[in-house]
Amino acid sequence: MLHYIFNPRSIAIVGASENPLKMGNHVLVSLIEGGYAGKIYPVNPKYDYLLNLKAYPSVETIPDQVDLTVVIVPREQVVQVMEECGRKGVKGAIVIGAGFREAYLCDGDKYHNELAKVTKKYGIKVIGPNTFGVVNLHASLNASFTPAFSKLKAGNIALVAQSGGVCHTIMPYALKYGIGFSKVLSIGNRLNVDFPEMLDYLLTDEDTRSIAIYVEGVDDPRRLMDAARRVVPHKPIVVYKVGRFSKADVASLSHTGSLAGDYMLYDAAFRQVGIIQADDCIELVSMAKALAYQPPARGNRVAVISLTAGPGMILAETCERMGLKLAEFSYKTKSRIDEIVPPMTMRHNPVDLGLLAAEGEKSGEVIKAVFEDECVDAVVIGYLYSWYGDFLKVPVQEVIECHKAHGKPVSVCLAYPEGVWDHLMKTLEENSIPTFPTNELAAKAIWSLVEYGRILRHKYGVSLG
Amino acid sequence: MLHYIFNPRSIAIVGASENPLKMGNHVLVSLIEGGYAGKIYPVNPKYDYLLNLKAYPSVETIPDQVDLTVVIVPREQVVQVMEECGRKGVKGAIVIGAGFREAYLCDGDKYHNELAKVTKKYGIKVIGPNTFGVVNLHASLNASFTPAFSKLKAGNIALVAQSGGVCHTIMPYALKYGIGFSKVLSIGNRLNVDFPEMLDYLLTDEDTRSIAIYVEGVDDPRRLMDAARRVVPHKPIVVYKVGRFSKADVASLSHTGSLAGDYMLYDAAFRQVGIIQADDCIELVSMAKALAYQPPARGNRVAVISLTAGPGMILAETCERMGLKLAEFSYKTKSRIDEIVPPMTMRHNPVDLGLLAAEGEKSGEVIKAVFEDECVDAVVIGYLYSWYGDFLKVPVQEVIECHKAHGKPVSVCLAYPEGVWDHLMKTLEENSIPTFPTNELAAKAIWSLVEYGRILRHKYGVSLG
Numbered sequence: 047m048l049h050y051i052f053n054p055r056s057i058a059i060v061g062a063s064e065n066p067l068k069m070g071n072h073v074l075v076s077l078i079e080g081g082y083a084g085k086i087y088p089v090n091p092k093y094d095y096l097l098n099l100k101a102y103p104s105v106e107t108i109p110d111q112v113d114l115t116v117v118i119v120p121r122e123q124v125v126q127v128m129e130e131c132g133r134k135g136v137k138g139a140i141v142i143g144a145g146f147r148e149a150y151l152c153d154g155d156k157y158h159n160e161l162a163k164v165t166k167k168y169g170i171k172v173i174g175p176n177t178f179g180v181v182n183l184h185a186s187l188n189a190s191f192t193p194a195f196s197k198l199k200a201g202n203i204a205l206v207a208q209s210g211g212v213c214h215t216i217m218p219y220a221l222k223y224g225i226g227f228s229k230v231l232s233i234g235n236r237l238n239v240d241f242p243e244m245l246d247y248l249l250t251d252e253d254t255r256s257i258a259i260y261v262e263g264v265d266d267p268r269r270l271m272d273a274a275r276r277v278v279p280h281k282p283i284v285v286y287k288v289g290r291f292s293k294a295d296v297a298s299l300s301h302t303g304s305l306a307g308d309y310m311l312y313d314a315a316f317r318q319v320g321i322i323q324a325d326d327c328i329e330l331v332s333m334a335k336a337l338a339y340q341p342p343a344r345g346n347r348v349a350v351i352s353l354t355a356g357p358g359m360i361l362a363e364t365c366e367r368m369g370l371k372l373a374e375f376s377y378k379t380k381s382r383i384d385e386i387v388p389p390m391t392m393r394h395n396p397v398d399l400g401l402l403a404a405e406g407e408k409s410g411e412v413i414k415a416v417f418e419d420e421c422v423d424a425v426v427i428g429y430l431y432s433w434y435g436d437f438l439k440v441p442v443q444e445v446i447e448c449h450k451a452h453g454k455p456v457s458v459c460l461a462y463p464e465g466v467w468d469h470l471m472k473t474l475e476e477n478s479i480p481t482f483p484t485n486e487l488a489a490k491a492i493w494s495l496v497e498y499g500r501i502l503r504h505k506y507g508v509s510l511g
Numbered sequence: 512m513l514h515y516i517f518n519p520r521s522i523a524i525v526g527a528s529e530n531p532l533k534m535g536n537h538v539l540v541s542l543i544e545g546g547y548a549g550k551i552y553p554v555n556p557k558y559d560y561l562l563n564l565k566a567y568p569s570v571e572t573i574p575d576q577v578d579l580t581v582v583i584v585p586r587e588q589v590v591q592v593m594e595e596c597g598r599k600g601v602k603g604a605i606v607i608g609a610g611f612r613e614a615y616l617c618d619g620d621k622y623h624n625e626l627a628k629v630t631k632k633y634g635i636k637v638i639g640p641n642t643f644g645v646v647n648l649h650a651s652l653n654a655s656f657t658p659a660f661s662k663l664k665a666g667n668i669a670l671v672a673q674s675g676g677v678c679h680t681i682m683p684y685a686l687k688y689g690i691g692f693s694k695v696l697s698i699g700n701r702l703n704v705d706f707p708e709m710l711d712y713l714l715t716d717e718d719t720r721s722i723a724i725y726v727e728g729v730d731d732p733r734r735l736m737d738a739a740r741r742v743v744p745h746k747p748i749v750v751y752k753v754g755r756f757s758k759a760d761v762a763s764l765s766h767t768g769s770l771a772g773d774y775m776l777y778d779a780a781f782r783q784v785g786i787i788q789a790d791d792c793i794e795l796v797s798m799a800k801a802l803a804y805q806p807p808a809r810g811n812r813v814a815v816i817s818l819t820a821g822p823g824m825i826l827a828e829t830c831e832r833m834g835l836k837l838a839e840f841s842y843k844t845k846s847r848i849d850e851i852v853p854p855m856t857m858r859h860n861p862v863d864l865g866l867l868a869a870e871g872e873k874s875g876e877v878i879k880a881v882f883e884d885e886c887v888d889a890v891v892i893g894y895l896y897s898w899y900g901d902f903l904k905v906p907v908q909e910v911i912e913c914h915k916a917h918g919k920p921v922s923v924c925l926a927y928p929e930g931v932w933d934h935l936m937k938t939l940e941e942n943s944i945p946t947f948p949t950n951e952l953a954a955k956a957i958w959s960l961v962e963y964g965r966i967l968r969h970k971y972g973v974s975l976g
Contacts, residue, residue: 067869072899144865148820149855178897192897194928209821214895215926215949222687222929262824288824326951327825355613356674359727359753360792390614400609404532430679432643432657434537461680463659464687484680486791 047171048239048247051138052182052229054113055084057189058105058136060127061118062088062096069142070118072191073179074099080181080188080196085110105130114138116179116189121145121157124175125164132168139165140189141174147235148176162237171243176234178210183227184253190231192217201226202255202338203331204248206233206241212260212286215327223483224475225335228253240264242273249277257283258334260327267315274319279506282337282498284322286330287312320501322494329490332482336491339480340455342499344510345423347373348492349416350396352428353403353438357459357485358396361428364489370496372396373422382415403432406439413441417448423499424455426492428485431462442470446477453511455495457481459488512636513704513712516603517647517694519578520549522654523570523601525592526583527553527561534607535583537656538644539564545646545653545661550575570595579603581644581654586610586622589640590629597633604630605654606639612700613641627702636708641699643675648692649718655696657682666691667720667803668796669713671698671706677725677751680792688948689940690800693718705729707738714742722748723799725792732780739784744971747802747963749787751795752777785966787959794955797947801956804945805920807964809975810888812838813957814881815861817893818868818903822924822950823861826893829954835961837861838887847880868897871904878906882913888964889920891957893950896927907935911942918976920960922946924953 057077063070070090074097077086087110088096091103102108105115105127115131117124121143131139147158158175165172173180179190183200195213198220207213210232220227228251233239241264248254257277264270274283287309316323322337324330348370352358362372372395375383383393386408391398397416402409416422425448429440440460449456460471460481471481482488502508522542528535535555539562542551552575553561556568567573570580570592580596582589586608596604612623623640630637638645644655648665660678663685672678675697685692693716698704706729713719722742729735739748752774781788787802789795813835817823827837837860840848848858851873856863862881867874881887890913894905905925914921925936925946936946947953967973 066900067902069898072902075899145855152854154855191899193899194896194931197928207821209819209824210897211817211819211821211823211893211895212825214819214897215822215924218896218926218928219948260821262821288821288828326829327949328951352676354674354676354679356672356676356725356727356753357680358676359674360677363753364791389617390610390619428676430676431659431683432675432679433534434540434656434658435531437532437537459680461683463662463683466659483684484792486793 047137047169048243050113051140051171051173051180052187053185054138054187056087056110056112057082057084058087058089058108058112058115059118060089060105060115062090062101064093064096069191072193073116073118073142073189076188076190076193076196079193081186082188083186087112105134105136108134112136114140114189116140116142118142124157125160128161128164128170131170132164136170138171139173140177140179141172141237142177142179142191144176146175158235158237165238171239172237173231173239174234175237177232178213179231181230195230197221198230199224199226201228202253203227203258203334204229204251204254205258205331206231206244207260208233208262209260210234212327216331219328220331224471225331240269242269245273245277245283249280255281256334256337257281258330259283259285260330261285261287262289267312271315271319274321278320278501279508282322284324284330284333284337284494285316286324286327320505322497328487332487332491333494336457336480336494337498339478340457340495341453342502342510343424343455343496344499346496346500347371347421347423348496349373349419349422349425351413351416351425352396352398353430353432354400355392355398357428357430358392358398360485361426361489362396364486365426365493368490368493370493373419376419376421379415379419383412386411403438406441409439410441410444413444414448417452417454422454424492424496426457426488428459428488431466440467440470442473445474445479449479455492457488457491457495459483459485512602512634513708515578516605516636516638516645517652518650519603519652521552521575521577522547522549523552523554523573523577523580524583525554525570525580527555527566529558529561534656537658538581538583538607538654541653541655541658541661544658546651547653548651552577570599570601577601579605579654581605581607583607589622590625593626593629593635596635597629601635603636604638605642605644606637606702607642607644607656609641611640623700623702630703636704637702638696638704639699640702642697643678644696646695660695662686663695664689664691666693667718668692668723668799669694669716669719670723670796671696671709672725673698673727674725675699677792681796684793685796689936690796705734707734710738710742710748714745720746721799721802722746723795724748724750725795726750726752727754732777736780736784739786743785743966744973747787749789749795749798749802749959750781751789751792785970787962793952797952797956798959801922801945801959802963804943805922805960806918807967807975808889808920808961809964811961811965812836812886812888813961814838814884814887814890816878816881816890817861817863818895818897819865820857820863822893822895823857823863825950826891826954827861829951830891830958833955833958835958838884841884841886844880844884848877851876868903871906874904875906875909878909879913882917882919887919889957889961891922891953893924893953896931905932905935907938910939910944914944920957922953922956922960924948924950
């Protein structure tokens with residue numbers, strides 16, 4: 047049934063409005079400007095037409111099947127709307143308004159329970175209440191109150207947040223750095239679609255290769271763990287969990303209606319089922335990007351290649367801090383590198399390519415030698431825009447070919463002023479090589495690929511060949 | 512004497528070239544395109560003119576006083592060039608080439624010692640060797656091999672790195688987010704200008720309000736500590752220290768010629784003198800930005816105000832994790848907030864302004880109440896671009912006025928797609944309110960302001976009123 051929420055053939059917007067001060071207007075604009083190709087039915091008895099679309103007084107008066115209803119009315123009216131949706135045979139609903147379970151001090155539970163009853167009666171799946179909505183970039187569906195989400199690139203990361211704020215924080219960053227998503231949504235109060243339901247749905251979603259979740263607290267951690275056990279062998283999950291401290295717990299209760307709980311328990315649970323943990327929003331989306339692009343590593347021995355020594359040290363240190371091992375190159379690799387790299391620089395991991403900066407071919411040979419080394423499981427590369435014009439040569443093709451030839455995961459820091467290396471980034475990313483604006487993020491990305499490999503091998507007995 | 516390196520009236524570029532494959536070309540382009548207003552004297556016996564500038568066969572043949580020489584020649588020739596500079600009365604030099612102390616396996620020490628001798632003989636201050644150069648944005652001076660540094664905004668952060676790579680990583684990020692600098696440089700091998708000399712210089716530099724340093728390892732930590740003790744009471748120092756792990760130590764030795772050393776010792780030393788520590792490049796520059804803009808806090812009780820609850824939790828949790836206390840609002844403040852904020856949201860720290868999103872004036876009243884509370888020492892605010900058009904009102908003027916009226920530090924997360932809130936960010940930053948693209952960075956920024964206040968009060972006996 048979740049299929050109809052993400053791929054509806056027709057949508058009713060209850061509470062649609064032409065008043066730009068109303069959320070019912072924002073959702074309508076999101077759908078229209080987002081380029082949604084299905085039927086849009088604004089519902090509002092005050093209008094005959096809304097933004098050039100015929101409006102209806104109620105869901106039941108729409109002369110067509112309705113797959114999805116977006117509900118933007120005060121909480122007192124939601125149950126009645128849902129009754130109508132039920133009679134109409136609507137399959138899914140997005141309930142944007144707040145005032146339900148999270149408003150436990152203000153009768154929120156009453157409204158929550160009534161809504162739960164009616165949606166159960168009709169078998170309607172609900173995203174929310176207390177959500178900004180749902181975005182499916184592969185279907186040009188922006189059923190949210192923020193039209194700007196339509197600008198995001200279609201890609202293969204599914205972002206499922208307990209709070210819409212996190213999606214709104216990640217969105218501008220993702221736009222700046224061209225990160226692509228399959229689905230973006232907040233599940234808010236999780237009336238009957240919670241993390242487990244979303245994970246099971248995304249497991250079979252062809253557009254999704256990695257799943258990023260933002261968790262404040264869950265009611266039944268065991269259900270989440272069971273779902274994760276079904277999903278993780280096939281698709282990686284990264285989590286950013288908030289609510290590790292006392293005060294934040296209270297905040298969570300009055301937010302999406304759940305106690306954030308003891309972080310130690312979550313930490314143990316996540317480790318047990320192999321959910322990879324990130325420490326902030328940017329790490330969350332960076333790791334998810336690496337995992338959407340690249341295969342897991344077969345071991346934890348990482349090679350660090352950088353244009354200059356400082357970033358090489360930062361890459362190496364970040365990898366070691368995350369628990370990776372700097373690979374000890376084979377004698378053969380060391381000899382090959384010594385033949386190519388001029389003396390006076392670091393060379394045997396980290397490898398400093400500074401003196402070969404203008405010689406793309408030689409840099410490429412070094413990269414090839416490193417990828418071919420059987421003592422290397424994963425490669426992280428750091429390039430920074432330096433010097434003048436196109437003096438500096440980034441061996442982009444060699445990186446792509448090496449990755450293809452050896453199947454070893456790789457992540458690349460590509461730090462450059464707007465414009466100058468966009469074409470390099472594009473070529474790398476079109477060939478599934480993830481790029482990052484800092485060395486620290488590139489290192490954490492490669493860690494996530496090593497960690498996912500470890501999880502698959504050790505927790506799920508998956509052979510990575 | 513360092514004054515002449517950052518504000519030279521005339522510059523000789525030894526090894527200048529018209530060949531875009533040579534660094535001597537890149538430096539010349541940097542100076543010209545950067546808009547340097549002083550005299551530029553290319554030195555290269557092969558040319559009469561270089562990029563329309565008259566070229567000279569040697570430094571001594573320049574018919575003018577030379578304040579600064581940029582040296583881009585092989586290490587074998589550096590000593591001779593420096594002899595000439597000495598006879599000519601040159602006051603400072605930037606030695607870009609490598610192969611000195613860091614190349615300890617390849618006679619590097621020999622070249623280092625010879626260079627040390629000649630520069631001591633003539634009293635020439637040297638940035639480098641093994642540096643990308645020096646940028647003084649207030650003097651339109653880009654004496655580096657990367658012309659793109661001229662695009663940076665002039666501001667009040669001095670960035671002093673042991674490795675130029677870190678400056679090259681931060682530069683694109685700073686361009687994207689409009690972060691301004693006074694000076695940007697790598698001190699490389701630190702022949703006779705090391706961190707202590709730079710700190711003392713920046714202490715009296717009127718364009719510098721905060722100092723960000725990237726450290727791999729130092730030869731004489733006590734000198735650094737002594738310099739920090741002189742500087743920190745007047746200007747905050749933030750450090751990003753790399754070299755905490757074994758392998759990275761070896762890397763550092765073959766990089767800028769120093770053992771990175773035991774991180775625990777550095778950690779203790781930094782704490783002892785009140786140098787604030789960052790965990791990556793972006794944190795380094797974010798904290799330095801906050802410290803350049805805002806006064807230190809008088810205590811550690813922080814108020815969290817956000818547009819929506821999730822980001823409020825992230826802000827609160829990040830603050831608590833860094834050791835801050837969430838302020839317990841006074842009864843008066845709570846009552847004032849209760850009068851303005853509709854029920855059903857978090858309100859007594861964190862404060863969730865979601866239901867007032869479209870009401871800038873009311874949001875401003877809440878912000879005012881929070882700033883006025885005597886139980887609040889610092890304020891962090893999180894706003895995310897949401898909804899459609901200009902429905903959402905960010906109470907920018909109120910934030911500016913409150914900060915001015917109460918002198919309490921404030922940092923703001925302003926996450927928005929390119930363009931839509933540039934004017935808000937500009938207004939805030941022109942009024943010394945630092946903005947950040949994520950809640951985590953805004954929280955870490957406010958932590959740095961609280962931490963600096965603690966350092967001033969507890970370590971240096973400074974009264975903050």
